[in-house]
Amino acid sequence: MDIILVFQFSLLALIAISFLMIIAVPVVFATPDGWNSNKQYVLTGAAAWAGLVFVVGALNSVVV
Known part of the structure; x- marks a missing residue:
């Protein structure tokens, strides 16, 4: 799989999670x-968002 496609899909996932959050x-x-019953979902979404920020940044340095 081409690295540019991986970069584009991870960027799309970052944008989708950002809108969802x-x-x-x-x-x-x-x-x-709401916070007491949904705390785990918010923290999981925030961790996924932060992880995708680092992945997109690393892939951006490889693609460019």
């Missing part, structure tokens, strides 16, 4: 008892 995090904080 933009919607999901305020909804979780706005619902009563």
Whole structure:
């Protein structure tokens, strides 16, 4: 598989998770008892987002 395709798919995943987190995090904080019941989902999404930031940065240095 071409490295450019891997870069593009990881960038697409980063954008998709970013949009999902933009919607999901305020909804979780706005619902009563939302943080206590959905804390694991928010932290998992944040960890996936941070991991993808580093992956996209590393792939960007290889592609360019």
